[in-house]
Amino acid sequence: MSDIAKVQNAVMSASFLKRFGPWLLLALGLIVLPFFFSSNIAVYTMNLMGIFIIFALSYNMLLGQGGMLSFGHAVYFGLGGFMSVHFMNYIEADIFVVPVVIVPIFGGLIGLLFAVIVGSFSTRRAGTVFAMISLGIGELIASCSLIFVAFFGGEEGISADRTMGPEVMGVDFAQDIEVYYLIAVWAFITIALMYLFSRTPMGRMANAVRDNDERIEFIGYSQRKVRFISFCASGFFAGIAGGLFAINFEIVTEENLNALTSGVVLLMAYIGGVGFFVGPIVGAVVFTLLQTLLSNYTEIWQLYVGVLFVSTVMYAPQGLTGLIAMHIPAFKMKRLRVLAVPYVRAGIPTLLLLAGISGFLETIHHVRSAAVGETTMSLLGIEFDTHTIMPWIIIAVLVVVGGYLTKTQMPQLREAWDEANAPLKSDEGGAS
């Protein structure tokens, strides 16, 4: 008896760990991160990351889970941001006093409100029609922001002061690190809510609509209503992200709701992988790192992000998360080691090739944009004169040799991949 009870307990705790483990880990990670990365730039980056994670996840409720390609999701993010900035100003003017902590809710509500309005006509069909309407609405709201100056503040936007609200537990959000914890709490709550949403009947029907919007009507559901509800939920969470953006930066401008921001969120979700719940989280983290760190080293970081996006679309449509997930079968069969050497053998020449290509781009960029007469540039700490022949020869050698070796190493990598993913012998025999 006691043995059975023990086994049951073990099973129970295992399933408990399985169910809540990732969440505990997430919470713990959010709490301890600032202890490891405590510089100003790190906190700045993490704050932006948190905001973008919520934003990208809300976007994926449309794209990955609902099959709706939106080119105007920044509308709900930006409007949520503007509303929150106004709320912070109301707080400052003693018109409507609430703690700053709950301001993002109002951002969410305005996102929801506009999603209800736009969704009421845009969710009739998915596909091209939906995409075109989202693009049109995006342009419409962006141009409104220069017309209705009272609400949008024209070109300079609206700014506010987040420290004016009533203090909660003695925190007035004067420090970025305090805002970090505010964003972390909101991120945890919204990630959990969006995850839970995907596990509800509604979330499941959103997947079904994505898969086959015709058949869903023959099992009792209106495709339009399913899309509409997903759309509203997505707008709500985007608005919350916008509210956090407003609190973090204390300014919101037209740029936060225009097509550029809509493009950024699409990029983040896609690079991370729209087919996985965690995909947009990965995408937001990678994108923010590229944006804040890579931009310290190179002026053409956006070009690299663009190349990353295009190569994701072409070669890894499942995104970065998909690339990791590809290795799970081999990992389960304990065969990842088979891949280590082939990866190194293919990886080194690939790095050479990439170094050559980016060296070429950087040097070209320097030649075109540097001040007249300035011909020395520095790359990876190496100084050289762009108007001599030597750097170009090195670049050419890197590209040609790297490219050739990469090509010759590919067959062995493919072979190793097949070997690592071959079905287990016992499976072939039919035994478990």
Add this chain to the structure above:
Amino acid sequence: MSSAIKLDELRKSFGPTEIIRGVNLDIKKGERHAIIGPNGAGKSTLFHLISGRYNLSGGHVSLNGEEISNLPPYEIYRKGLSRSFQVTNIFPILSVFENVRCSLMWSEDYKYSFWHLVDRERKLNDRAAEVLEEIGLTSRQHVPAGVLTYAEQRALEIGLAAAGGADVIMLDEPTAGMSHSETDQAIELIRRITVGKTLVMVEHDMGVVFDLADRISVLVYGEIIATDTPENIRNNKAVQEAYLGVEAEHA
């Protein structure tokens, strides 16, 4: 016995072409009714009209005495009519289990709920497992539906149509493209899931039709030329001429 489906002067045109040209049909509650006819006779179109996929050009459809003409498909489904498709029409990325669970969601009264967690709903999941057992896909429940074999997809297709507990089930060529043994299994499955229900099916395989149907309607060029028991249909002169391609001899 009262009628499950009643068609009254049903018409459908695509542009100038009239595909369904005044169909009258009365399908009784609890019967197994087959619709047969040569290619291009309009059988699938008739199905689409009844199930709400196409709008009518004229006439009326009623389900259990209630008018359902031109209602959207989901309204018709909610009134108790469920159908399958000739070309497999499932949710390819969702798992097989998820496919079945989705098809149960409305009848188990979850509607558009975002306050239930599907994995916690024991009754829903038990019911989904039952349906999977019934259609013989229990061992395949975790794979994406898109990778099932053709016969398995057909079984799932029937399962999706039958799972929700609708009392009128319409199957559009359920055995199309199946081998002999697969067809036999499919017939068994159809027999099991339609006990106590009304079945309307389009079928090309005469063996299946004569095996399953209580009554048969013959649709030729958008008109029903005969509705009768299998025995009488087999001996019907007009049917033999029209359907079996025997030239009618005009006087």
